[in-house]
Amino acid sequence: HTFDFQSDGNILDMSFSANEGASLVVASRSYADFTPEATFDIKKVDLHRLEEGPPLTSTLTREEGLKYYRTMQTIRRMELKADQLYKQKIIRGFCHLYDGQEACAVGIEGGITLSDHLITAYRAHGYTLTRGGTVREIMAELTGRRGGIAKGKGGSMHMYTKNFYGGNGIVGAQVPLGAGVALACKYLGNDQLCVSLYGDGAANQGQIFETYNMSSLWKLPIIFICENNQYAMGTSVERSAASTEYYKRGDYIPGIRVDGMDVLCVREATKFAAAHCRSGKGPILMELQTYRYHGHSMSDPGVSYRTREEIQEVRSKSDPISMLKDRMLSNNMASIEELKEIDIAVRKEIEDAAQFATTDPEPPLDDLCSHIFANDQPFEVRGATPWTKLTSTS
Amino acid sequence: MLKCDMVTRMCAKYFAVHPDMNLFQSVTSALDNTLASDPTAVIFGEDVAFGGVFRCTVGLRDKYGKDRVFNTPLCEQGIVGFGIGAAVAGATAIAEIQFADYIYPAFDQIVNEAAKYRYRSGNLFDCGNLTIRAPWGCVGHGSLYHSQSPEAFFAHCPGIKVVIPRGPVQCKGLLLSCIADQNPCIFFEPKILYRAAVEQVPTEAYTIPLSQAEVIQEGSDVTLVAWGTQIHVLREVANMAQEKLGVSCELIDLQTILPWDTETVCKSVAKTGRLLISHEAPITGGFAAEISSTVQEQCFLNLEAPIARVCGYDTPFPHIFEPFYIPDKWKCFDAIKKLISY
Numbered sequence: 107h108t109f110d111f112q113s114d115g116n117i118l119d120m121s122f123s124a125n126e127g128a129s130l131v132v133a134s135r136s137y138a139d140f141t142p143e144a145t146f147d148i149k150k151v152d153l154h155r156l157e158e159g160p161p162l163t164s165t166l167t168r169e170e171g172l173k174y175y176r177t178m179q180t181i182r183r184m185e186l187k188a189d190q191l192y193k194q195k196i197i198r199g200f201c202h203l204y205d206g207q208e209a210c211a212v213g214i215e216g217g218i219t220l221s222d223h224l225i226t227a228y229r230a231h232g233y234t235l236t237r238g239g240t241v242r243e244i245m246a247e248l249t250g251r252r253g254g255i256a257k258g259k260g261g262s263m264h265m266y267t268k269n270f271y272g273g274n275g276i277v278g279a280q281v282p283l284g285a286g287v288a289l290a291c292k293y294l295g296n297d298q299l300c301v302s303l304y305g306d307g308a309a310n311q312g313q314i315f316e317t318y319n320m321s322s323l324w325k326l327p328i329i330f331i332c333e334n335n336q337y338a339m340g341t342s343v344e345r346s347a348a349s350t351e352y353y354k355r356g357d358y359i360p361g362i363r364v365d366g367m368d369v370l371c372v373r374e375a376t377k378f379a380a381a382h383c384r385s386g387k388g389p390i391l392m393e394l395q396t397y398r399y400h401g402h403s404m405s406d407p408g409v410s411y412r413t414r415e416e417i418q419e420v421r422s423k424s425d426p427i428s429m430l431k432d433r434m435l436s437n438n439m440a441s442i443e444e445l446k447e448i449d450i451a452v453r454k455e456i457e458d459a460a461q462f463a464t465t466d467p468e469p470p471l472d473d474l475c476s477h478i479f480a481n482d483q484p485f486e487v488r489g490a491t492p493w494t495k496l497t498s499t500s
Numbered sequence: 501m502l503k504c505d506m507v508t509r510m511c512a513k514y515f516a517v518h519p520d521m522n523l524f525q526s527v528t529s530a531l532d533n534t535l536a537s538d539p540t541a542v543i544f545g546e547d548v549a550f551g552g553v554f555r556c557t558v559g560l561r562d563k564y565g566k567d568r569v570f571n572t573p574l575c576e577q578g579i580v581g582f583g584i585g586a587a588v589a590g591a592t593a594i595a596e597i598q599f600a601d602y603i604y605p606a607f608d609q610i611v612n613e614a615a616k617y618r619y620r621s622g623n624l625f626d627c628g629n630l631t632i633r634a635p636w637g638c639v640g641h642g643s644l645y646h647s648q649s650p651e652a653f654f655a656h657c658p659g660i661k662v663v664i665p666r667g668p669v670q671c672k673g674l675l676l677s678c679i680a681d682q683n684p685c686i687f688f689e690p691k692i693l694y695r696a697a698v699e700q701v702p703t704e705a706y707t708i709p710l711s712q713a714e715v716i717q718e719g720s721d722v723t724l725v726a727w728g729t730q731i732h733v734l735r736e737v738a739n740m741a742q743e744k745l746g747v748s749c750e751l752i753d754l755q756t757i758l759p760w761d762t763e764t765v766c767k768s769v770a771k772t773g774r775l776l777i778s779h780e781a782p783i784t785g786g787f788a789a790e791i792s793s794t795v796q797e798q799c800f801l802n803l804e805a806p807i808a809r810v811c812g813y814d815t816p817f818p819h820i821f822e823p824f825y826i827p828d829k830w831k832c833f834d835a836i837k838k839l840i841s842y
Contacts (some may be wrong), residue, residue, distance in 0.1 A: 199641045199819060250820035261643055261819040275645035276602065277574055310573035312605070338574060340547060346573045410550075474821040475813065488783050488814050490831045493838075496813070 143167040144437040148371045154354045154361035160378035164370040171434045174369050176448050178208040178427050181232045183456045184241055188248055192404045196464055197248045201262045204232040206399040209369040209426035210333055211236045214301060217376025225271040225284045226303035228263040237270035241455055245463035258469040278304060278311030285321045288328035299327035299383045307338025309352050318356045325388035329379045332393045339402040340411040353393035366394030367424040521701040524694040526668035527556040530675040533705040535564045538592050543569045545579060545596025553598060554635055554694050580606035580632060584614050587630035592679060597634040600688055601648040614684040615659030628682035636688035637729050638780050638826055643819040649781040654686055655758045655790060661685040661710060662757040666731040668699040673708030674755060681710060690728040713761035719750035722836055723768040725777045725791060727754045734778060737832040747840055757787055766798045773804035774839045778827050783811035805842035808835040
């Protein structure tokens with residue numbers, strides 16, 4: 107059998123061309139030596155109010171592996187680039203980085219489809235990418251330019267794309283919104299669900315418990331996901347929560363606690379949770395145990411409430427990208443050169459995006475007043491004084 | 501010997517310690533005085549134990565113990581509700597909301613519980629021992645959720661007091677007044693001034709009366725009214741007006757938003773005939789509207805020109821557009837020119 111490759115080097119799109127003959131072969135190498143798929147043992151999850159959990163093994167195909175690797179590497183490099191641009195004061199304001207937690211975003215997306223819905227809090231750059239945003243749009247939004255995914259008006263915390271409702275600044279406020287989206291899915295009967303994420307700090311907000319109640323009562327297709335990275339800003343989970351078993355906090359809602367550093371664990375758990383929702387059983391709660399390498403935001407060095415040794419230990423023992431890489435290499439699913447090529451391609455993509463993000467012009471001043479209300483006709487917005495007006499267009 | 505003692509004491513009083521303090525240090529000093537003199541005083545909020553995200557509570561936990569300075573989980577509604585309960589039971593409760601932008605989950609507790617406690621219980625109960633502190637106002641890079649000035653929402657609520665200082669000396673005095681006041685108070689601290697404003701502040705406790713506006717600079721042609729950070733903008737504008745237009749401005753710091761000092765402002769406008777009010781919050785429904793309405797009622801025949809308001813736009817506080825949004829000195833100066841030439 108031969109494999110076609112698209113000329114832009116995108117190895118993700120491969121079509122099986124057994125019937126089309128040798129004339130379509132453009133590859134110079136044959137990948138027939140690699141293992142097309144392998145099955146891995148994954149950690150058992152902890153269960154709450156469930157008889158069975160997700161499977162203890164996960165089958166990964168070569169394509170999936172390369173896709174997950176590339177996406178996680180893209181998120182990692184993008185966040186590190188954002189760190190760099192922030193220190194150069196090209197990105198300003200607030201910037202909450204996701205490196206360390208890549209397996210969560212990529213694993214979740216592996217368990218649902220793009221027609222499902224997702225909402226999260228402010229550590230959202232990774233999700234913006236997995237939900238369909240491009241690195242260019244994300245970086246331009248960070249620098250506040252018109253090519254940004256929210257036209258430069260939102261910044262780091264407010265990024266949106268189709269079926270991705272942000273990007274939300276107020277902690278915990280996004281969870282009831284997710285329930286609303288889930289209600290719409292149930293009402294429209296489209297078999298879609300909503301993934302509603304929040305952190306270990308937000309888990310103590312009252313509105314989350316209100317949401318647990320409503321979604322259980324009405325059996326909404328919502329997956330609550332608590333991304334527990336052990337620290338709410340600088341407060342560790344032991345110091346802020348009476349119960350650190352976040353997967354049990356939904357009480358009457360079934361819950362599972364998952365290793366959030368293993369992309370396959372996250373994927374299998376998400377598939378399990380999605381099946382639970384789609385069967386009409388109502389909500390389910392997933393706790394992903396994960397870790398962020400950076401501080402809470404760029405103004406937090408991240409070492410005043412935890413030791414450098416702790417960060418280093420997680421990096422060396424549980425890094426999600428290394429874990430996937432080791433698995434693929436030791437099972438001959440990819441070669442080191444191939445992964446290096448991906449790294450180089452990712453690096454170039456990030457560089458190009460950063461270049462765009464620093465040279466794209468800022469949005470025009472009229473955008474200050476646009477999109478306040480929906481309006482057919484432009485209307486006047488009062489400016490700094492009652493007699494200065496700007497025009498709002500929609 | 502007696503004479504020497506008297507002299508020493510007089511000298512000590514005149515040369516009392518007034519070190520340089522910035523705004524967050526003046527807050528710490530006020531809280532330190534309170535915890536020292538009032539054994540029922542407790543401070544709580546998100547991250548206050550290690551010193552707070554703006555360092556307002558540095559050192560207090562070590563000095564006074566972990567049952568008097570403690571962290572709460574991330575739950576504003578819970579923090580204020582808990583604070584009301586503690587205050588009703590007799591503790592001097594000082595709650596911190598990490599940013600004024602986050603105060604809205606607690607809005608119901610403040611407006612429906614705290615503000616109405618005394619009234620609905622016929623004076624049997626009250627939560628006058630409650631003070632809520634929150635960082636307030638624009639900071640240059642805060643964007644939608646770290647820059648808001650919500651005083652207008654609370655000005656509409658009888659039963660609470662809303663206070664905003666312009667600098668370290670006022671901050672300490674006003675905060676101590678709020679803590680002492682027998683009504684629930686909300687104290688907004690201009691976050692951009694936490695490090696930027698430095699003054700010589702007395703280390704011992706003192707109070708500045710609430711509901712009293714301060715005439716910072718006397719003048720005869722235009723009355724300027726503001727609070728918090730905007731006072732410093734208007735101070736510069738007053739100098740510009742004097743130099744470039746020969747216009748003498750009277751600058752008033754309102755200090756207490758609710759209940760506000762109508763008398764000082766109206767007396768000034770009766771003298772000058774012209775009024776300019778400025779704040780960062782959006783113009784529609786901002787507190788300038790209340791001041792404007794009251795002044796035109798009281799001083800209608802004194803007015804030489806319509807009352808001017810220079811405020812933020814009617815938009816959410818923007819991310820990249822902040823420099824265009826804020827009511828800067830040029831917009832205020834322009835408004836003065838229009839006032840003078842009406």
